[in-house]
Amino acid sequence: MSPQPARRNERSRRAILAAALELLAESGYADLTIEAIASRAGVGKPTIYRWWRGKGAIILDAVVETFPDVVELPDTGDLRADLRAVIRATVAEFADPTLSATTRALTIETLADDDLAGQVRDRLLRPQLDAVRARLESARAAGRVRPDAPLEQVVELLFGPIYHRWLLRTGPLTEPYADALVDLVMAAIEPAGG
Amino acid sequence: MSPQPARRNERSRRAILAAALELLAESGYADLTIEAIASRAGVGKPTIYRWWRGKGAIILDAVVETFPDVVELPDTGDLRADLRAVIRATVAEFADPTLSATTRALTIETLADDDLAGQVRDRLLRPQLDAVRARLESARAAGRVRPDAPLEQVVELLFGPIYHRWLLRTGPLTEPYADALVDLVMAAIEPAGG
Amino acid sequence: MSPQPARRNERSRRAILAAALELLAESGYADLTIEAIASRAGVGKPTIYRWWRGKGAIILDAVVETFPDVVELPDTGDLRADLRAVIRATVAEFADPTLSATTRALTIETLADDDLAGQVRDRLLRPQLDAVRARLESARAAGRVRPDAPLEQVVELLFGPIYHRWLLRTGPLTEPYADALVDLVMAAIEPAGG
Amino acid sequence: MSPQPARRNERSRRAILAAALELLAESGYADLTIEAIASRAGVGKPTIYRWWRGKGAIILDAVVETFPDVVELPDTGDLRADLRAVIRATVAEFADPTLSATTRALTIETLADDDLAGQVRDRLLRPQLDAVRARLESARAAGRVRPDAPLEQVVELLFGPIYHRWLLRTGPLTEPYADALVDLVMAAIEPAGG
DNA sequence: CCTTAACCGAGACGGTACGTCGGGTCTTTGA
């Protein structure tokens, strides 16, 4: 009934994921159709529908497989420097046209599919968010962060503005912007007597 | 060549905008087609295409016209209280299923159309963001905000996390969340000797 | 209620008929739309619908007005020569690309509208057919045609094959063809002892 | 590139042709739309466009398939009787409302599409015309027809007037008419000494 | 090694919606 992963054609799987990313980079979301992916990958449409629920699932798999390593947060003891590193990298990703196109496509699919939204959150973002949260916890243990700071929300305080600016084009996504953002968040969480 | 607004049928215009919002509330973005809007509004498709570029433009017009009054920020002298009011209201909007469906649809269209993105930013969001920014400026003049705080980014620090949580479903959109968010931002901008 | 012919704009009337014939000659029936006629004539569509039922009626009026004079059949006493003259002229009309395009358009409209068919028959064809019939009658009176020949059908025997060949492209429409046709019909109607 | 006939769905093909003829018989050419055919046949529009160029091609296929057997001309030795049989049958076809509606539709399409005109001529009419011509040739060989009679034109002399009368409604399409037509043509081709 | 069953490519299928064109009507505007 349901397909047997053992029989799966690895060549086709790779070709489909690659085709999806290529098409996104070349023509954007508007031209990303299942038919185009199948044609580019040299694959029949049923092969795609056998293994994925739709475009969103393909893009998610492609992204997870192509950019597998979450930024491993350094713990240099200097929280501000460590956050700068990760926020600068994140801002750069959103500023990059190709990566941005992919994220844009994935976000569109996510907005129309709750299931997919959960998977994107858990498989793609959670590791990144958790790593930052862990870094914040270690900083709090070291007395560099107010003991009562709600760390989950602090993480969102770091990443949320980037999404806002990317989504609504309210300003440039540059390094100075990233640094200023980190400074603002640092000011919010530093112990009173800083 | 291009249509003459003077000749426009006001009844049709209203019916189209209303139909779009109704369909969104009832069936969500997936079932929001131009044909469905035309049919519900008792209007021909060409009448829609004569005046709008696509679904996104219709939704934007509908939202702007239906929810015209941006929250008029109070200036009670108590910045924290004033921000709580506006952030609570914003969080409530994103938590509301109907409004959220509309925002979701508009965001999808925005992600696929740069032109539309600019219009959404300028016509829909800018007034709100500017109002908050103005309140922050008056607070800064009153010495309640650090003189070097980058107010544009502070505004995004307030709204960005809400978008993040709404987009990625990383947590509930509740009043306590709103208040905690305001507290974090206040901590980031209060004068050192607060 | 119904339009008053006295008030009719003669300039518009002429422009519409001319535009119809021009468009037919230039682009053929496929591009002959009421909108194109209106635009070419510098006239609004309602002005057309006020005075004509549709494209067919316009073309009929245009043809009747532009080619008003039915071939005046000579009566030289030589029936064969007289018929040759009229049949040659008719064959030449069907062979002419411009006239053929007009006839084609009118025939299409005729096939889809019984009312128009009657008008085309009575206003456009009847004079021609009756003239030939009258010539045949005078020939019969002179003893050149069998007394029992059904003249109405003889007229159709002359013109029918031309329509057949034009409609079904079963052969060229040339002078030799016209002459051979006349000879055949003459053989059918000459008195036995010829 | 072009569709593979081997994969074609025979059930759909039949349903489409049947639907076209039914709609023509019921509502006439004005209501014969591709959408109506698709809907009646329970078929998607693209399935129609995949296999046919337009309405004309469908009707032609339907007619060829539904009325496949050309009247097999008898050769009783009595040419007049044989021609009466075929001309009576032809006149009856044009007089029949359903068949006439089909012919009317096909003629309209034919007038607007040269390609189709050739196909109608070759696939639908040619066999019939050739059969009559063959009968005339055998009669000529038997000395019943003038040796110099242009047989191709004689065939058109038989069928042309029927088209003329049908197209222009110049008279009734009845058996006496058919017989009188045959008599006229016989008079035109019989050897001089009868 | 051979069978056999699953996946594979290919693409036709019934559909839905697209964005456009033209039909015929109705309203506004200007001369």
Place this chain on the structure above:
DNA sequence: TCAAAGACCCGACGTACCGTCTCGGTTAAGG
């Protein structure tokens, strides 16, 4: 006061993809 201009409602156009289905052909597992 009438006609120009053109917006309107409507329906059909021909196309693009959707997701499903039916084909042989190939391939890899299991006997």
